[in-house]
Amino acid sequence: MTAWQTKLTETFGDACKFETFRDNIRCDVRTERFLEVMKNLRAQGFDLLLDVTGIDYLHYPKAADRYGVVYSLVNTESGERAYIKVRLNDPDPAVPSVYSIWKGCDWMERETYDMFGIVFEGHPDLRRILMPEEFTSFPLRKDYPLRGRGERHNFPTVLRSDG
Amino acid sequence: MAAKFPDFLVTKLDWVANLGRANSLWPMPFATACCGIELMATASSRYDIARFGAEAMRFSPRQCDLMIVAGRVVMKMVPVMQRIWQQMPEPKWCISMGACASSGGVFDTYAVVQGIDRFIPVDVYVPGCPPRPEQLLRAVIDLQEKVRRTGTIDAREFADRKTYEGPANLARQIAPEDTMMVPGDFTTATRLRD
Ligand code: SF4
Numbered sequence: 001m002t003a004w005q006t007k008l009t010e011t012f013g014d015a016c017k018f019e020t021f022r023d024n025i026r027c028d029v030r031t032e033r034f035l036e037v038m039k040n041l042r043a044q045g046f047d048l049l050l051d052v053t054g055i056d057y058l059h060y061p062k063a064a065d066r067y068g069v070v071y072s073l074v075n076t077e078s079g080e081r082a083y084i085k086v087r088l089n090d091p092d093p094a095v096p097s098v099y100s101i102w103k104g105c106d107w108m109e110r111e112t113y114d115m116f117g118i119v120f121e122g123h124p125d126l127r128r129i130l131m132p133e134e135f136t137s138f139p140l141r142k143d144y145p146l147r148g149r150g151e152r153h154n155f156p157t158v159l160r161s162d163g
Numbered sequence: 164m165a166a167k168f169p170d171f172l173v174t175k176l177d178w179v180a181n182l183g184r185a186n187s188l189w190p191m192p193f194a195t196a197c198c199g200i201e202l203m204a205t206a207s208s209r210y211d212i213a214r215f216g217a218e219a220m221r222f223s224p225r226q227c228d229l230m231i232v233a234g235r236v237v238m239k240m241v242p243v244m245q246r247i248w249q250q251m252p253e254p255k256w257c258i259s260m261g262a263c264a265s266s267g268g269v270f271d272t273y274a275v276v277q278g279i280d281r282f283i284p285v286d287v288y289v290p291g292c293p294p295r296p297e298q299l300l301r302a303v304i305d306l307q308e309k310v311r312r313t314g315t316i317d318a319r320e321f322a323d324r325k326t327y328e329g330p331a332n333l334a335r336q337i338a339p340e341d342t343m344m345v346p347g348d349f350t351t352a353t354r355l356r357d
Contacts, residue, residue: 131239132238146271147271148272149273151238152273152276153276157281157329158249158282158283159326160284161324
């Protein structure tokens, strides 16, 4: 147990479940306490949010929840890393935005929203970032076909005589 | 203007125009991905596209008559590509460089267009991932040949190509219940049917 793990366990009890795989420490956080946990980690020195990304567990063996959101944190002084995961479910997967803690989450949360449709509550500007703005699906969800629904070819053609 | 002259004179005018156009193609480098690096290599000293009179790359479509699409094109880029194509003055030609521009390559996903010939007319396809500079030079030479053989001074050979010349619709690859049928224009093309 590292110091931050002990502190989290003391403060949040069983709202944080830990798991270690090849020196990667992951922490599964209950959605209700998520923002508090993140604030606590920031206070403990995790000052860099490296990445925010989503997972769709549809058809995943023995998965209880539909979506996961993973945050990778780094303590730039000690070099420690932490992977924080929250689980979400349909019909409206939503998680509090960590914009108030790490400003750098801005575009990463927008991308996760764009690809998975996960709503980050409190994000200042939650718009699509990669797909066209009028796009209606969330392409990295497992129930969205890999080749899309024909959107990519649904454009007018320029004929040679159009010039 | 051609109608005013007797045929033999028009033919001579065509020949002169083709001579000029074929030996001085001005490429518009529409380089969207890794093929663009090879396009730059073709223009640089070792391969030297200037030997074939096509070294004047201009980044304004209004000054170009050869569009070289080098790289994969995603659906967000399609309207841009078509706009640039339409901004080029006639006569103009298009080289589709690389597997991605010609067919989508390995990127058979929701966003990547499976061949630019679905949206703009293409004259020469260059296979390869990426094509070697020699292949692109070959494409330029082939295009020069095409210009010399089919070109006309007032570009009238393009006027009667009024039908779609691209590949057949890919819709059959998608299950009917997944297909989206909203008629496409640039504001609604990616909307799902209600
Ligand atoms: S054909 Fe190959 S080199 Fe060219 S854009 Fe596609 S992946 Fe890149």
